[in-house]
Amino acid sequence: MPIGNTRPSVRPAPAGRAGGPAVTSSPRRDGALRRRAGGGSGAERLAPYILVAPAVLIIVLLRLYPLVLGVNFSFTGDGAQNGTAVGFGNYRELFADPLFRTALSNVGLLVLLLPVAVAIPGLLATFIYLRVPGHRLYRSVYFFPAVLSPVIVGAIFNLLLAFDGPLNAVLGAVGVGPIDWLGDPGIAMFMVVGVHIWATFGMALVVFLAGFATLDAALLDAARVDGASMPQVVWHVIVPSLSRTIQFVFVTTMIGMLTSMFGLLYVMTSGGPEGATYLPEFYIWKQQGQMNRPALASAASTVLFMIMLVVGLLQIKLLERSGKED
Amino acid sequence: MPRLRLGRWLIAIPMSLLALATIYPLLFTANVAMKTRRDYILDRFGLTDALRLENIETAWTSVGLGRYFANSLLVVTSSVALLLLLGSMAGFALSQLRFRGSSALFLGCLAGLFIPFQVIMVPLARIMADTALIDTYPGLVLVYVAQFLPFTVFLMTSYYRGIPPEIVDAARIDGNTVYGVYRRIMLPLGTPALLSVGILNALFCWNDVLMALVMMPSAEHRTLMVGVTSLRGQYSDNIPTFASGVLIAAIPVLLVYLFLQRQIADGVAAGSTKG
Incomplete structure (x- = not known):
């Protein structure tokens, strides 16, 4: 990963610069000296640290430290017990709470729907890559909802899916329904996830297309010359060549489902009906802000982080494996 | 083909x-x-x-979306400016300068990528309350900067790695300080990446609702997206006004998309291929 590993000796060293005797030290130190050709007053030597400091400070103080603080919180009490240690009390309460259980089983549903959310943009990207008539247009149209806020998307679909809304009006005209899209506990979660996929498949599409750009076109030509059918080309040439991209899309789509559906849930269902559309992030927000149970919310945060950690570690494992294949 | x-x-x-x-x-x-x-x-x-245009006018004035629009504009521009400044500074140092601990610091920044806001929402809100930054514009800006800085540092570092070290060396020999190299060489050379990352960050901040909801409780500090969510209850029987609010929030994004589509897609692609 580090660049600038050019041997310093390749270049004539300016004579008499400060730190001259250090030439015998490690190559790493030589490299540092090489870049400080001015000889290095104190301020110059500190310059890299001063450049990095604001970013690092902000990330440490407002990202890494709160993570530790939050895990700590999760083992303390709420309300009257504020600050006192309660062991795993919050976690026990959490897993006994039907709302949090619904949230976890909805995560399970997301995992089940994940292949669909990856296959749709993958297939569309394949067709765009193969230059279906109008491919340029599709690319920019499909990507468009991905830049809209979940709030806007949610509000629009709130309108379309309302019980007395346009979709039911159309269905009514052909004698179906009306269906309470967002009010039926058995349907609402599927609608929210469906809208999420509608809104974000363009993002994955662009990532897939970036992957296709690295694909060797000669490979496809060879397969065609050998008489491979379209599905054969997709399955035996495109999928193996894009394995890295496919893995990346799997992980980012999963993380997106776990961390960027709040806006949709908030606008479309507010967790209802009967708590059927809870996800961990919505549960955390509810307990923190509305129920005034910050410690319980912290426990839920820790659980969410564990889920994300598993997803992240999976990613690293997969990347390592594909790295070896390269 | x-x-x-x-x-x-x-x-x-x-x-x-x-x-x-x-x-x-x-x-x-x-x-x-x-x-x-x-x-x-x-x-x-x-x-x-x-x-x-009456509905849009109503949404803008009597519903108060105009005010929220201005709030959003203020917060988003400050956040993006700060993100680009800090991100390019760190990216330059981490990619082009060799110093003790640089790879540890880079990994520290990357670790931030894997901590979503939801996970640290409670302690972060408490930190902001303790420092009297909750419900203030600088507080929300700081939260946005902290949220999107790891990604910004990562992309700027990857971009600056592609610049030959000889350019920096030559500038140093010409007598520039490290800061001079940053200002005169690295900032101008980084323009394409800064543009791309800047647009993406602007979209992320503009589109956010959860952070604004948690960090800005009072009504007059609402950002536009929070304002749109509040329409739902108030105007559920007046669909055209509701739709106007949604449109007001969508139009800036639509314009950015129409003119800068390439940069947005490139930014997303860069994030994926360099990962």
Whole structure:
């Protein structure tokens, strides 16, 4: 990963610069000296640290430290017990709470729907890559909802899916329904996830297309010359060549489902009906802000982080494996 | 390039339908925003008979979206400016300067990528309350900067790694300080990446609702997206005004998308291929 590993000796060293005797030290130190050709007053030597400091400070103080603080919180009490240690009390309460259980089983549903959310943009990207008539247009149209806020998307679909809304009006005209899209506990979660996929498949599409750009076109030509059918080309040439991209899309789509559906849930269902559309992030927000149970919310945060950690570690494992294949 | 003949046209049909399904909801909303309440109840799908702007005006003034729009603009521009400054500084140092601990610091920044806001929401809100930054613009800006800085540092570092070290060396020999190299060489050379990362960050901040909701409790500090969510309860029986609010929030993004689509897609692609 580090660049600038050019041997310093390749270049004539300016004579008499400060730190001259250090030439015998490690190559790493030589490299540092090489870049400080001015000889290095104190301020110059500190310059890299001063450049990095604001970013690092902000990330440490407002990202890494709160993570530790939050895990700590999760083992303390709420309300009257504020600050006192309660062991795993919050976690026990959490897993006994039907709302949090619904949230976890909805995560399970997301995992089940994940292949669909990856296959749709993958297939569309394949067709765009193969230059279906109008491919340029599709690319920019499909990507468009991905830049809209979940709030806007949610509000629009709130309108379309309302019980007395346009979709039911159309269905009514052909004698179906009306269906309470967002009010039926058995349907609402599927609608929210469906809208999420509608809104974000363009993002994955662009990532897939970036992957296709690295694909060797000669490979496809060879397969065609050998008489491979379209599905054969997709399955035996495109999928193996894009394995890295496919893995990346799997992980980012999963993380997106776990961390960027709040806006949709908030606008479309507010967790209802009967708590059927809870996800961990919505549960955390509810307990923190509305129920005034910050410690319980912290426990839920820790659980969410564990889920994300598993997803992240999976990613690293997969990347390592594909790295070896390269 | 492989060729499909008839199949190409057969595939184009569902793809066109999908394209229509992708833009129709927004067109529908724009159309509803132009209708009167009566028109909407009588006919949901028919094209509006006039380019009526009254609903948009109501949403902008009496509903107060104008104020929220200004709040959002202030917070987003400050956040993006700060993100680009800090991100490019750190990216330059981490990619072009060698110093003790640089790879540890880089990994520290990357670790931030794997901590979503939801996970640290509670302690972060408490830190902000303890430092009296909650419900203030600088507080929200700081939260946005902390949220998107790891990604910004990562992309700027990857971009600056592609710049030959000889350029920095030459500038140093010409007598520039490290800061001079940053200002005179690295900032101008980084323009394409800064543009791309800046647009993405602007979209992320503009579109956010959760952070603004948690960090800005009072009504007059609402950002536009929080303002739009509050329309839902108040105007659930006045769909055209509701649709107008949604349109107001969508139009800036639509404009950015129309003119800077390439940069947005490039930014997303860069994030994926360098990962």
